[in-house]
Each structure stands twice: as structure tokens, then as C-alpha cells.
Amino acid sequence: MADRTRTQVGIVGAGPAGLLLSHLLALRGVDSVVVENRSRAYCEARQRAGLLEAGTVELLRTVGLGQRLDAEGLEHGGIYLQFAGERHHIDFRELTGGRWVTIYAQTEIVKDVIQARLAAGAQIEFEVSQTEVDDLDSDSPVLRYTDSAGIQHEIVCEAIAGCDGFHGICRDAMPAGLLTTVERGYPYSWLGILATVPPSTDELIYSRHEDGFALHTMRTPQVSRLYLQVPPDEDIARWPDDRIWGELQHRLGLPGWDLKEGPITEKAITPMRSFVASPMRFRRLFLAGDAAHIVPPTGAKGLNLAIADVTVLARALISLVRDGDPALADAYSDTCLDRVWRATHFSWWMTSMLHIDPHHDPFDAALQLSQLRYVTTSRAAATTLAENYSGYLSAVWLAG
Ligand code: FAD
Numbered sequence: 001m002a003d004r005t006r007t008q009v010g011i012v013g014a015g016p017a018g019l020l021l022s023h024l025l026a027l028r029g030v031d032s033v034v035v036e037n038r039s040r041a042y043c044e045a046r047q048r049a050g051l052l053e054a055g056t057v058e059l060l061r062t063v064g065l066g067q068r069l070d071a072e073g074l075e076h077g078g079i080y081l082q083f084a085g086e087r088h089h090i091d092f093r094e095l096t097g098g099r100w101v102t103i104y105a106q107t108e109i110v111k112d113v114i115q116a117r118l119a120a121g122a123q124i125e126f127e128v129s130q131t132e133v134d135d136l137d138s139d140s141p142v143l144r145y146t147d148s149a150g151i152q153h154e155i156v157c158e159a160i161a162g163c164d165g166f167h168g169i170c171r172d173a174m175p176a177g178l179l180t181t182v183e184r185g186y187p188y189s190w191l192g193i194l195a196t197v198p199p200s201t202d203e204l205i206y207s208r209h210e211d212g213f214a215l216h217t218m219r220t221p222q223v224s225r226l227y228l229q230v231p232p233d234e235d236i237a238r239w240p241d242d243r244i245w246g247e248l249q250h251r252l253g254l255p256g257w258d259l260k261e262g263p264i265t266e267k268a269i270t271p272m273r274s275f276v277a278s279p280m281r282f283r284r285l286f287l288a289g290d291a292a293h294i295v296p297p298t299g300a301k302g303l304n305l306a307i308a309d310v311t312v313l314a315r316a317l318i319s320l321v322r323d324g325d326p327a328l329a330d331a332y333s334d335t336c337l338d339r340v341w342r343a344t345h346f347s348w349w350m351t352s353m354l355h356i357d358p359h360h361d362p363f364d365a366a367l368q369l370s371q372l373r374y375v376t377t378s379r380a381a382a383t384t385l386a387e388n389y390s391g392y393l394s395a396v397w398l399a400g
């Protein structure tokens with residue numbers, strides 16, 4: 001017989017979306033339980049995003065999660081676009097009336113929120129198995145899981161948030177025929193590394209090179225993060241460290257500029273995909289973040305979208321479970337999908353402009369170069385990039 005308890009909101013997944021949702025709900029007195037199938041250490045070490053839109057930073061500050069972010073985050077006012085042997089600066093502040101972005105790793109956001117939630121006495125169950133959501137056609141959906149000691153639990157909820165990422169269970173628990181999914185695969189992957197070496201650049205460099213895309217980003221003044229376009233089914237074993245540095249030097253190199261090398265502490269290959277599932281809700285089951293949508297990483301949008309979703313969702317759930325008002329819950333999916341599709345277009349556009357197609361189609365290559373030339377010479381085109389990159393349609397959390 002399973003242990004049976006109640007909570008207001010059951011949350012599946014302790015990634016940035018699930019953790020932040022639990023924090024936002026608690027700020028307005030709404031209880032939640034978070035269940036996560038990985039360990040706390042794994043969640044805190046999983047290397048992923050690093051670039052935050054200004055709206056994301058402002059949200060984290062407003063809700064009391066800005067202390068370390070303000071001390072350690074690196075504010076950037078633009079990016080470099082490199083192609084045809086030239087490096088051009090896109091100045092976001094000048095183009096958009098002062099907008100900026102911040103480098104602060106997803107691992108650090110996850111650590112900050114876990115610490116804040118546990119200090120507030122929250123229930124986060126790590127290392128669970130057999131997560132299930134049930135009774136979705138009722139006003140009291142049920143979340144089931146087995147804890148790390150093998151004890152089965154059943155939590156009766158007023159709503160469930162599926163924040164369980166692309167490979168989670170909540171999206172598939174929606175009734176057959178409800179969801180429409182659209183998808184686009186890309187014929188390349190990213191090989192990402194973390195290296196203990198000061199960044200060789202003050203702001204990110206996105207480089208279109210005839211032998212493949214490369215990106216130089218960073219984590220701290222001592223740690224660099226770099227990415228290389230590789231074939232979609234590439235084997236990481238084919239990339240010893242000296243081959244990685246050689247290729248990064250080749251694709252990012254410019255006369256008079258030096259790429260500093262250092263020990264590689266982490267390397268992994270990530271496939272690229274666009275995916276959108278809609279609607280993001282069935283009755284009292286709500287999807288948020290990567291559970292509902294995936295973008296290729298070139299526009300740095302995935303984490304920002306996940307945070308925006310749960311900002312909208314928290315307000316909707318507070319109205320629903322505390323005040324009995326379903327209006328925001330009814331609007332949730334459409335509100336999020338406007339932003340999701342803007343980010344999906346921007347990410348597809350950045351990806352298509354900067355990566356080398358494996359077929360080396362000369363027509364595509366000429367279009368890419370024309371587009372890059374336009375973005376780096378036309379103020380209107382550069383402003384479009386700057387406005388989308390720094391965050392368009394930010395979600396707002398009202399303090400107090
Ligand atoms: P996740 O972080 O995937 O969290 C989901 C959680 O649910 C996980 O902890 C998982 O273990 C758990 N879970 C899954 N199934 C179950 C289950 N059955 N039961 C319990 N728990 C479960 N985005 C940006 O905005 N900027 C960037 O610069 C950027 N760079 C990226 C670089 C790379 C290499 C990658 C891979 C991604 C990048 N992203 C970036 C995307 C970003 O990391 C994701 O969009 C973000 O992690 C989404 O957060 P989430 O909470 O929705 O999902």
C-alpha cells in the first residue's frame with residue numbers, strides 16, 4: 001500500500017523549470033512537492049546553458065535569487081559574429097536602448113534554487129523512480145513515485161506541473177490525440193567543452209567557418225566554454241583534446257588574435273532539434289520548459305524559455321488553486337506559445353545562418369554570407385538580432 005499525502009502542486013523534475021516554479025509558488029504561500037529521478041549532485045553538475053536574457057536576470061533578482069548572480073555573473077553588451085575571415089561586433093546596448101545579457105551557468109542557478117528551497121523547508125525528492133501521473137481527467141490529479149528507499153508514494157494534487165524535460169513522462173501522459181507536435185532535425189550536432197583557461201574574448205564569438213561553426217563562450221574569468229559543429233552521429237572518442245583545440249584554433253582563428261588553450265575538464269556531444277508540443281496543458285496537467293519545447297542552442301533560448309514558462313505558470317496556478325480563478329490557467333498555453341514560437345524562429349534563423357550544411361550547397365552558402373553581411377552592415381537587421389537575442393516578450397513577475 002503506497003503512502004498517500006496531499007499537496008497543492010505536484011512538480012515532476014528538478015531542472016531549472018521545476019525548481020523555480022516551486023520557489024515562485026512558495027512566495028505566494030502555495031505548497032508543492034518536487035520529484036526528480038536524478039541525484040542532487042547530478043542536477044547541480046549537469047553542464048548546459050550559460051546565457052541569460054536581461055528579463056531572466058531581473059526575474060531572478062526580484063524573487064530573491066540574485067545574490068550570487070549579481071556577484072559572479074558576467075554582463076555582456078553584445079556579441080561578435082565572425083565569417084569570411086572578419087569579426088564584427090553587434091552592440092546590443094547601442095541598438096536596443098541599453099539591453100544586455102549575462103553569463104551565469106545553469107548549474108549555478110540550479111544550486112541557488114535548491115539551496116533556497118531546502119533552507120525554506122521545501123520537499124524535493126531526489127533519486128525517485130517509477131514516476132507516474134494519473135487521474136488527469138479530474139480536479140485531483142495524482143502523482144506517484146517510488147523513493148530512494150524503495151517506498152511507494154501517492155500524492156493527491158490540485159495541479160501537476162510537468163517540468164521533466166524532453167525525455168520526461170508528462171507529455172506522453174496527455175490524452176492521445178490532444179497534442180500536436182512539430183519538429184525539425186538539423187544535420188549536425190555540437191561538441192561542447194569546458195576548459196580551465198581564461199576566456200580569450202570579452203564577449204561571445206559566433207563563427208561561421210567553411211569547415212563548420214564554432215562558438216567561444218565562457219563561465220567565469222577562469223573557465224572557458226567552447227562548442228564545435230560536428231556530424232550528427234559523431235563519436236566523442238574521435239575527438240581527443242588536441243584535435244578539439246586544433247579545430248577551435250582553425251575555426252575561430254584570426255591574424256593578431258590568440259585563442260588560449262587549457263585543460264579540458266568536460267566534453268559532450270549534443271544533437272540539435274526544434275520541437276514544439278501544443279497545447280501545453282490538459283485540464284490540471286501543465287507542461288513547462290523542455291517538456292513542451294526544444295530549440296537548437298545557437299540562440300541560447302532554452303533555459304530562458306523554461307524560466308519564462310514557469311513565471312507565467314506560477315501566476316496561473318496561484319490564481320487557480322488559491323483564488324479558484326481559472327482565467328490565467330486557461331490562457332497559459334497561448335501566452336507561452338507566442339514567446340516559444342518567436343524563440344523557435346530566432347534559434348532556427350541563427351542556426352541556419354551559421355552552420356555549414358553537410359551537402360555544401362553553394363546556393364545556401366551564398367545566402368548565409370549575404371545574410372551575415374546584411375546583419376553586420378544594416379542597423380535594422382542588427383537590431384532584429386539584438387532584440388531577439390537579448391530577450392523579446394519577457395515574462396514579468398510582480399514583486400510583493
Ligand atoms: P531540464 O533541465 O531537462 O530538467 C528536467 C528534469 O526532469 C531533469 O532534472 C530530469 O532528470 C528530470 N526528469 C526527467 N524525467 C523524470 C521523471 N520521469 N521523474 C522525475 N524526474 C524526471 N539554454 C539557454 O537558454 N541558453 C544557453 O546558453 C543554452 N545552452 C545550452 C547548451 C547545451 C549544450 C544544452 C544541451 C542546452 C542548452 N540550453 C541553453 C538549453 C537549456 O539547458 C534547457 O532548455 C533547460 O535545461 C530546460 O530546463 P527544464 O527545467 O525545462 O528541463
Ligand code: DHB
Nearest residue numbers: 050051217297298299300
Ligand atoms: C552558451 C550556449 C549557447 O548555445 C549560446 O548560444 C550562447 C552561450 C553557453 O553555454 O554559454
